[in-house]
Amino acid sequence: MEEFDFIQSIKPKYYRQSSVIKGIGDDAAILRHTNNDIIMTMDTMVENIHFNEMTTAPFHIGYRALAANISDIAAMGGKPVSYLVSITVPDRWSAEELQEIYQGMTALANAYHMDLIGGDTVSGEHLSLSITVLGTVNNGKARYRNTAREHDIIFVTGTLGDSAYGLHLLLNEQDDAASQYFIHRHQMPSPRVSFINQARPIERMALNDVSDGIANEANEIAAASDKGMLLDFDRIPYHDLLAKNSPDNLYQWILSGGEDFELIGTVPPEDWDRLMEYAKLTDTKLTSIGKVVDNEKFNGKAWLRYQGQLKILDKSGYTHLKR
Ligand SMILES: Nc1ncnc2c1ncn2[C@@H]1O[C@H](COP(=O)(O)OP(=O)(O)OP(=O)(O)O)[C@@H](O)[C@H]1O
Ligand SMILES: Cc1ncc(C[n+]2csc(CCOP(=O)(O)O)c2C)c(N)n1
Ligand SMILES: [Mg+2]
Ligand SMILES: [Mg+2]
Numbered sequence: 001m002e003e004f005d006f007i008q009s010i011k012p013k014y015y016r017q018s019s020v021i022k023g024i025g026d027d028a029a030i031l032r033h034t035n036n037d038i039i040m041t042m043d044t045m046v047e048n049i050h051f052n053e054m055t056t057a058p059f060h061i062g063y064r065a066l067a068a069n070i071s072d073i074a075a076m077g078g079k080p081v082s083y084l085v086s087i088t089v090p091d092r093w094s095a096e097e098l099q100e101i102y103q104g105m106t107a108l109a110n111a112y113h114m115d116l117i118g119g120d121t122v123s124g125e126h127l128s129l130s131i132t133v134l135g136t137v138n139n140g141k142a143r144y145r146n147t148a149r150e151h152d153i154i155f156v157t158g159t160l161g162d163s164a165y166g167l168h169l170l171l172n173e174q175d176d177a178a179s180q181y182f183i184h185r186h187q188m189p190s191p192r193v194s195f196i197n198q199a200r201p202i203e204r205m206a207l208n209d210v211s212d213g214i215a216n217e218a219n220e221i222a223a224a225s226d227k228g229m230l231l232d233f234d235r236i237p238y239h240d241l242l243a244k245n246s247p248d249n250l251y252q253w254i255l256s257g258g259e260d261f262e263l264i265g266t267v268p269p270e271d272w273d274r275l276m277e278y279a280k281l282t283d284t285k286l287t288s289i290g291k292v293v294d295n296e297k298f299n300g301k302a303w304l305r306y307q308g309q310l311k312i313l314d315k316s317g318y319t320h321l322k323r
């Protein structure tokens with residue numbers, strides 16, 4: 001199958017979103033939105049960096065790559081609407097495997113009523129998938145990292161470390177029945193779109209998604225808001241089996257693991273009960289893990305209360321372009 005036939009094969013038969021004026025088939029796509037702000041985000045996944053043949057089937061490559069992008073839309077407080085895919089394909093990848101990658105994206109796109117509206121197809125040495133997702137948010141209502149204030153409660157959704165531990169199990173060929181929960185969390189992450197849209201009435205919320213581990217993400221909120229983020233290690237949520245199976249590395253998994261695509265954020269204390277209600281309504285685990293402070297010593301950084309001591313929580317997790 002060559003480029004043209006491939007594009008025909010992945011072209012949607014119809015578009016769900018009325019905003020799509022032109023989808024696949026011209027030089028570019030055209031959308032028409034009048035009442036919303038448009039969110040645009042792009043993330044790339046590359047063979048041997050973000051996945052390899054031990055960790056991720058073609059279906060899951062597509063699924064995870066789109067999930068990572070949808071998670072950034074959630075982290076802005078919005079709804080995903082449509083996406084564009086740029087794919088670089090080595091000769092050794094079969095036509096069937098390419099279809100499976102797209103099936104993985106389509107499965108998730110169906111769940112969110114999203115449309116594939118364009119992209120690009122080229123040959124190259126490593127499989128690489130770059131996805132641009134467009135989302136919407138009510139005018140002026142996007143959630144930014146720089147809005148944390150003193151006394152805010154710091155929250156996180158779900159449990160942390162699952163994906164990194166799932167990756168570890170896959171890389172060490174421990175993908176037995178008991179490991180399935182963690183492997184599933186690695187291969188098919190669930191971005192927190194419904195929770196964050198339910199929480200729309202809350203006036204102010206700083207927000208970030210957990211792609212590189214909360215040590216990183218908490219620092220990003222602290223730096224953007226110029227406040228101190230004080231986290232309590234004992235309150236950070238993790239799965240029971242993680243503590244049971246890998247107690248020695250628990251600290252590492254939950255703080256630096258990454259790729260959980262959960263949300264970390266801050267809200268004023270008076271909004272906490274309401275946020276818990278929204279979490280319940282959307283079947284979302286929600287945990288308070290600390291508070292925001294405003295003083296010279298702490299500002300701009302994340303701090304961790306660990307074994308009775310308060311220490312700087314340095315950025316950790318995966319960093320690209322290390323030289
Ligand atoms: N090569 C680039 N050119 C232009 N802007 C970039 C580039 N790389 C990142 N950015 C921008 O930098 C900001 C931070 O991007 P970053 O990728 O760290 O966030 P993220 O997507 O939430 O995290 P992650 O990629 O780790 O999931 C975003 O505004 C992003 O659009
Ligand atoms: C085969 C394999 N090896 C290692 C990893 C771990 N990993 C790669 S990138 C990244 C951070 C997020 O990336 P980005 O910042 O680009 O969103 C992490 C935790 C993996 N997923 N697969
Ligand atoms: Mg990114
Ligand atoms: Mg992000």
Ligand SMILES: [Mg+2]
Nearest residue numbers: 211212318320
């Ligand atoms: Mg990153």
